[in-house]
Amino acid sequence: GQQLNQSPQSMFIQEGEDVSMNCTSSSIFNTWLWYKQDPGEGPVLLIALYKAGELTSNGRLTAQFGITRKDSFLNISASIPSDVGIYFCAGPREAGGTSYGKLTFGQGTILTVHP
Amino acid sequence: EAQVTQNPRYLITVTGKKLTVTCSQNMNHEYMSWYRQDPGLGLRQIYYSMNVEVTDKGDVPEGYKVSRKEKRNFPLILESPSPNQTSLYFCASSDRDPEVDTQYFGPGTRLTVL
Numbered sequence: 001g002q003q004l005n006q007s008p009q010s011m012f013i014q015e016g017e018d019v020s021m022n023c024t025s026s027s028i029f030n031t032w033l034w035y036k037q038d039p040g041e042g043p044v045l046l047i048a049l050y051k052a053g054e055l056t057s058n059g060r061l062t063a064q065f066g067i068t069r070k071d072s073f074l075n076i077s078a079s080i081p082s083d084v085g086i087y088f089c090a091g092p093r094e095a096g097g098t099s100y101g102k103l104t105f106g107q108g109t110i111l112t113v114h115p
Numbered sequence: 116e117a118q119v120t121q122n123p124r125y126l127i128t129v130t131g132k133k134l135t136v137t138c139s140q141n142m143n144h145e146y147m148s149w150y151r152q153d154p155g156l157g158l159r160q161i162y163y164s165m166n167v168e169v170t171d172k173g174d175v176p177e178g179y180k181v182s183r184k185e186k187r188n189f190p191l192i193l194e195s196p197s198p199n200q201t202s203l204y205f206c207a208s209s210d211r212d213p214e215v216d217t218q219y220f221g222p223g224t225r226l227t228v229l
Contacts, residue, residue, distance in 0.1 A: 006157075031214045042119075042205050042220025043158070088157060092214055101146060101165050102173065103213055105158040 004089055006106035014114050019076040021109045023089030032072035033090040034063050037108075043088060047074070079113050086110050117142045119221035121206050127227045128196055136191045136224050138206030146209045146216070147189040148173070149181065151202040152223075158205065164189055165212075196228040 006023050013019060023032070031050055035043035047058050049065035049072060056063050062075045076083055089106040119140045128134055140147065148163035150173075160173030164183040178200055180192040189208075193200060203225050209218040 004157075009155075033214070040223075042207070042223055044220070045217050048215075048217075090158075101148070101163045101171065101212055103148070103160055103218075104174065105150075105160075107155060107157040 004091065004104055004106035006087075006089055006109050008109060009107065010110040010112070012112045012114065013079055015079060015081060017079050019079055019083070019111065020073065021075075021087060022071060022073045023106050024071045025091065026070070028069040029072075029091045030069075031091055032063070032065050033103075034061075034072070034074050035088045035090060035105075037086040037088065039085060043086075046087075076111075079111075081113050081115055084111060084113050117219070119206055119208055119219050121204075121221040121224050123224060124222065125225050127229065129229050130197055131195050134193050134196060134226075136193075136204060136206075136226070138189045138191065138221060139187050140189075140206075140208040140219070141187065142208060142210075142219070143186065144208040144210050144219075145186070146211055146213060146218075147183065148207045148213070148218070149179070149189070149191050150205045150207065151175065152205060153202050161191070161204075196226075198228050200226065201228045202226060 034046045037043040047063040052069050054065040060077045064073045086108040088108045122137045145166045149161040150158040152158050159175045161179050162181040164170045205223050206221040207218045210216040
């Protein structure tokens with residue numbers, strides 16, 4: 001199955017700073033999903049990407065589907081304390097195909113925002 | 116309110132004592148799934164179900180069983196729990212394939228096996 005590597009594993013930033021994180025795969029993906037997990041909660045879908053090169057925004061969040069189809073990036077602009085949490089990328093477990101229910105997740109990026 | 120519920124939220128048990136974690140959704144979703152979350156490993160899929168009576172293995176199915184007799188319920192069964200199954204468990208559901216439809220997660224069940 002697919003393996004997803006997220007970087008960095010953790011980030012400590014000041015409120016107001018911009019944040020960048022990425023996710024890479026050894027194989028081609030057709031879909032990239034980004035989730036956020038607030039402390040003590042289940043993950044929530046932030047952004048879904050379906051086309052190579054696609055750039056999608058959701059408020060202060062912007063995600064991109066890498067041209068090589070083997071990576072994806074998530075940026076957060078002007079961070080605020082409620083951005084704290086774990087950010088996960090996810091994609092289909094079978095290389096190059098649709099998941100038909102099988103999803104694989106990255107290890108997560110832990111974001112801490114200091115006021 | 117549309118939601119995924121899990122019970123119990125917290126459970127401490129001993130090795131070998133069978134347990135069931137229930138999961139229920141009120142959104143008439145066809146797809147349901149179980150994940151475990153461990154530090155440094157992210158979320159790993161245990162089992163999933165595309166519809167009633169249809170279940171399939173995820174990445175880490177060993178030591179777990181599931182059933183999908185009704186659309187709304189998807190219980191996770193540990194027949195003989197072991198300490199390596201100590202983890203945070205999440206149930207999730209989506210209208211169809213989570214690759215194309217938003218997947219909604221429950222609040223999690225923290226399980227400790229002594």
